[in-house]
Amino acid sequence: MSPSEPDRATVAALRASVLKLSRRLRNQRADETLSPTQLSVLTVLVVRGAMTPGELARQEKVQPPSMTRVIAGLEERGLVRREPHPDDRRQVVVSATEPAAAVVEENRRLGNAWLAEHLARLTPEENEALRAALPVLEKLAQA
Amino acid sequence: MSPSEPDRATVAALRASVLKLSRRLRNQRADETLSPTQLSVLTVLVVRGAMTPGELARQEKVQPPSMTRVIAGLEERGLVRREPHPDDRRQVVVSATEPAAAVVEENRRLGNAWLAEHLARLTPEENEALRAALPVLEKLAQA
DNA sequence: CTTAACTCTTTACTCTCGCTAACTTCCAAT
DNA sequence: ATTGGAAGTTAGCGAGAGTAAAGAGTTAAG
Secondary structure: OOOOOOOHHHHHHHHHHHHHHHHHHHHOOOOOOOOHHHHHHHHHHHHHOOEOHHHHHHHHOOOHHHHHHHHHHHHHOOOEEEEEOOOOOOOEEEEEOOOHHHHHHHHHHHHHHHHHHHHHOOOHHHHHHHHHHHHHHHHHHHO | OOOOOOOHHHHHHHHHHHHHHHHHHHHOOOOOOOOHHHHHHHHHHHHHOOEOHHHHHHHHOOOHHHHHHHHHHHHHOOOEEEEEOOOOOOOEEEEEOOOHHHHHHHHHHHHHHHHHHHHHOOOHHHHHHHHHHHHHHHHHHHO
């Protein structure tokens, strides 16, 4: 049934590594900057254009109330605008403002500094292994 | 200088995937079970033997007060025992109790169920890519 | 031998970020 | 026209980690 028999040790190790690494990534965040989820949402809005909160929540695998808070935080900083949906007045359309793109870029740079530095210390083989696994990780995260 | 020029897109994607995946892993945890950090600590104690809170905190890359809380939770459930350090009375030695090993095994099984199920749906190539990247992830998490 | 400085652990408090439950407003189908 | 369901928000809760500071113990300097 299972195509490749994911053994328990692998599963446990992957789980532990991901959880620990995520803790490190969260901690390395600078003070003034956006939270990972805020940054992710803002990036989606910048890259893919305006969306409703519901769509964003599904995209980020988060419950709607959580997305409301994320959006509120972004709106406070003037990075996002909320407008009524043209057709359906229950809905709201969230869009990135002009300064958003620059802020995304700056925050991504800061947020990635720690990780980038550590990646730079890996051997080419290690980097290659990571790059090869990246699509799989993305698939799992989205699952 | 950097051996393989970790490009920004890779860094950003890796970061986003790890953070999102960790959120999924946390949420999928069964109710009655231990928190990821508690489980990780208990595993360390079972596998490597008794340790002081300070050592555990360094091992888990967590601040000492956080470790105190984790240990308190484990002690409440009778999974861990705290005894005075033989040489240095400032320190405390934490050790796993008898039922700890079984609980570790049971919780690890539950905690990994979601991940195991999704890994089982990957192709053999995808699984292989993950397995190849696992040591690198561990290295990063420990860095 | 006494005092000062340092270490380990714990307590108290705060913050972030996710969740569920419940409410409001609105659409759509009978 | 009414009723059922959907989208968003509000309110409140809980997990988990961080900082600051106190308490107890140790080590080193004079």
